[in-house]
Amino acid sequence: MAKITFITSDNKTTVLEGSSGSVMQLAVDNNINGIDGDCGGVCSCATCHVHVHPDHFEKTGMPSDIENDMLELDDHVNAYSRLCCQIEINEALDGLVLTVAK
């Protein structure tokens, strides 16, 4: 079980717990504002863009080349950007803090 914190653009903080599946699905299932996950998690829509807290970037790792290609043309991209459909939930993510990127 991993506790993951989402901070949305209205500065609302939500802490969710998950044990499997993608971080995007956890967010969508719990109506996190700004995480739409339109494509269901196949890295096609970039509607699940988050900024990982800089101290936690090691937990999530770097984006793949395909994910990076999607992110580099997003207006809200920064050095800690990830598409959270590409982050699988596991115990190592416990304590992760994500800011929704819009």
Added chain:
Amino acid sequence: MKNSTFSDPFENARQEKGYGEMNDQDDPVTMLLRLKDVRKCAHNWKTFQSGAVPGRIVIPSEVNIRETRQIPFEVDPPMHKTYRDLVEDWFKRPLQQAYQEKLTTIIEDIVDEVLAKEIAVEVVEEFALKIQSRALTLLLNIPFEESETWISWGTHVFRSEDTSLDGEKAAILYNYIDEQIDKAIQNPGKDLYSVLLNSEIDNRKLTKEEVKGVMILTFAGGRDTVINTITNSIAYFAEHKASLERLKNNPDITRKAVEELIRYFSPLTQMGRVVTEAASVCEHAIKKDSRISLCWASANRDETVFENPNEVVLDRKMNPHVSFGFSHHKCLGATHARQIMMVLLETLAKKVKFIDIIDSEENIENLDEFQRKVGFDSLQVKFNK
């Protein structure tokens, strides 16, 4: 070749030079064929604009048959965002449970109807057009009966069989929308016309012409595209019976299957942009005031990104396709289209045992250098339960 095989006519040109050329009504187009180029140019709205003369970014060009600007589609930032923000929430309604339940009823009824028939069904007219039209009543939030009018128009709003652009057919739609806007002014309701008429931007109400621009986009953008996606998917499941079985036994992959079918069929081949300053793509000079196209269909088969691009891999995990476009102008109706496909696949898996193709006529687009199969003019099948 199988009915459900949609080959990639762009492969050689994409690998060798990265672009193709097409003359469209004496307004030539440089077609960009690689995924990265397509994405970069889609994002670069300053050099590759959408807000040109209405109809010019569409290929074939609609300059000669349309004066109304489609909104937000033919508007560039920052005004584009103002319009988009106005309609975005409305077009996300397909995520609501009540919407999905009504859509399921619509699609299940039509599937039950074709399963009850002893004879073959022509999928384009008797199945796909019906689903598309009836589902559109949900998106517009208007009475179901209105779909009968749209079904009576036939499969193409703009195109007829003998000419690629048919001004008379286009006028049917434009006159119809004018009438509906006038009706909504007299009797405002909870439909999209009324909502738009009551909307404000920059402290003023939208004009009738702006409302018409949104409505033309809503009708035209989601008609051929949705019809082709549904029809082509039926051809696919007819010729891949194990895939239908797989969806039955493993419904968790349905979401991925929807994306993969939409990638593989790429229902909209390309969309144009007008070049505002001299530019270069793939070491090819592009002149100011000429046109480029973002060739979604080619980008979706880019072998440098997609493994086995010419195969349907139903549970494809990484699928960064651009069938719904990319960047600011990504398809407004995508949520609705995806939901139609989700419900269709679930319903086929639940109710249909197998499908047999009896006869077919392919719909081939002539793109000068390239000939691309985009769907079917006719597909006769027998649905079996």
